[in-house]
Amino acid sequence: MNEAPGGRRRVFLTGGTGFVGGHVARRLAQRGHTVRALVRDAGSAAVLRELGFELVEGSLPDDLPDGALDGCEAVVHLVGIIRERPPQTTFERIHIQGTRRMVEGSMKSGVGKFVHMSALGADPEGTTYERTKYEAEELVRRSELPHVTFRPSVIVGEGGEFTGLLLRIVRYAPVIPVIGDGAYRLQPLDVKDVAEAFVQAAEREDLTDESFDLGGPHKLTYNRVLEIVCEELGLKRRTVSVPLSLVRPLVDLASSWRLPTPITSEELTMLLSENVIPGEGTRWREAFHIEPTPLRNVIRRLTEDDGGGA
Numbered sequence: 001m002n003e004a005p006g007g008r009r010r011v012f013l014t015g016g017t018g019f020v021g022g023h024v025a026r027r028l029a030q031r032g033h034t035v036r037a038l039v040r041d042a043g044s045a046a047v048l049r050e051l052g053f054e055l056v057e058g059s060l061p062d063d064l065p066d067g068a069l070d071g072c073e074a075v076v077h078l079v080g081i082i083r084e085r086p087p088q089t090t091f092e093r094i095h096i097q098g099t100r101r102m103v104e105g106s107m108k109s110g111v112g113k114f115v116h117m118s119a120l121g122a123d124p125e126g127t128t129y130e131r132t133k134y135e136a137e138e139l140v141r142r143s144e145l146p147h148v149t150f151r152p153s154v155i156v157g158e159g160g161e162f163t164g165l166l167l168r169i170v171r172y173a174p175v176i177p178v179i180g181d182g183a184y185r186l187q188p189l190d191v192k193d194v195a196e197a198f199v200q201a202a203e204r205e206d207l208t209d210e211s212f213d214l215g216g217p218h219k220l221t222y223n224r225v226l227e228i229v230c231e232e233l234g235l236k237r238r239t240v241s242v243p244l245s246l247v248r249p250l251v252d253l254a255s256s257w258r259l260p261t262p263i264t265s266e267e268l269t270m271l272l273s274e275n276v277i278p279g280e281g282t283r284w285r286e287a288f289h290i291e292p293t294p295l296r297n298v299i300r301r302l303t304e305d306d307g308g309g310a
């Protein structure tokens with residue numbers, strides 16, 4: 001076991017049943033921390049139970065059991081959504097009210113470090129997702145809690161929705177549809193690097209009251225992302241551009257009627273905007289001593305894991 005430098009801690013984890021949360025959970029366990037996890041349904045949190053975590057049933061923002069955070073030295077707060085399902089599941093309720101509940105609970109229980117998940121592009125003038133992510137960051141910043149906030153670009157790896165979609169589309173679609181010109185850029189980031197940064201932030205006392213943009217080693221256009229996946233799977237695929245003038249009205253209409261679509265209006269807006277760290281973007285790598293994994297290596301790892309079955 002690769003034990004924590006500052007000793008074992010008692011950590012409270014939210015979002016541990018999710019994609020990023022699963023990886024953070026395993027890294028916390030590897031480092032020997034004692035973890036209490038908030039879960040909505042203990043019956044579907046077998047992995048966390050197997051890791052030896054204590055499970056507390058509840059949901060945000062309304063149902064965080066009293067005293068749930070008592071005795072915890074650090075909180076890792078990952079809960080977030082990408083799609084709204086009103087009236088219960090809205091960006092406002094989950095991102096803002098949920099974070100407020102966690103911040104208040106942490107203050108009351110005397111938590112010493114709040115490690116917060118935001119998103120690259122969090123912005124008071126952005127989409128509702130981006131605005132509510134920004135406001136949640138502000139709640140954390142303005143609290144008296146020592147904190148670290150992370151703002152990642154798109155995260156890739158085992159269990160990731162975006163990664164799964166890329167692999168499926170390249171494997172099974174004879175022609176790959178690309179919205180617009182595909183020249184919009186992302187900075188895909190390995191979920192294992194994200195997990196390492198979160199765990200260090202919970203452990204290290206020298207990291208406090210900081211925000212870090214997180215991104216992978218390369219800023220890639222969406223077209224280049226597809227090329228890399230094709231190269232790694234050893235497949236040749238043609239792409240076809242679907243004009244934005246066609247996609248946007250359809251997605252907007254479907255979103256306003258709350259019909260299920262592969263992409264929402266918000267996601268479309270965010271996809272088309274630059275989701276890359278401004279400038280060099282190396283501050284986080286230096287702070288956490290992480291050499292981020294290239295997308296190509298993540299795809300290779302995933303396809304080797306499943307027998308290379310392209």
Ligand SMILES: NC(=O)c1ccc[n+]([C@@H]2O[C@H](COP(=O)([O-])OP(=O)(O)OC[C@H]3O[C@@H](n4cnc5c(N)ncnc54)[C@H](OP(=O)(O)O)[C@@H]3O)[C@@H](O)[C@H]2O)c1
Nearest residue numbers: 015016017018019020040059060078079080119152154155
């Ligand atoms: N994935 C990315 O590329 C990416 C990029 C930037 C930022 N982020 C942020 O990273 C965080 C985690 O993302 P993810 O991709 O791991 O998402 P995910 O797989 O959908 O996981 C979300 C987690 O939040 C929990 N959750 C949702 N609503 C809840 C509620 N009302 N009360 C308590 N728990 C609730 C889910 O629990 P259940 O299992 O019960 O549903 C799950 O554990 C989010 O804040 C997201 O905005 C993600």
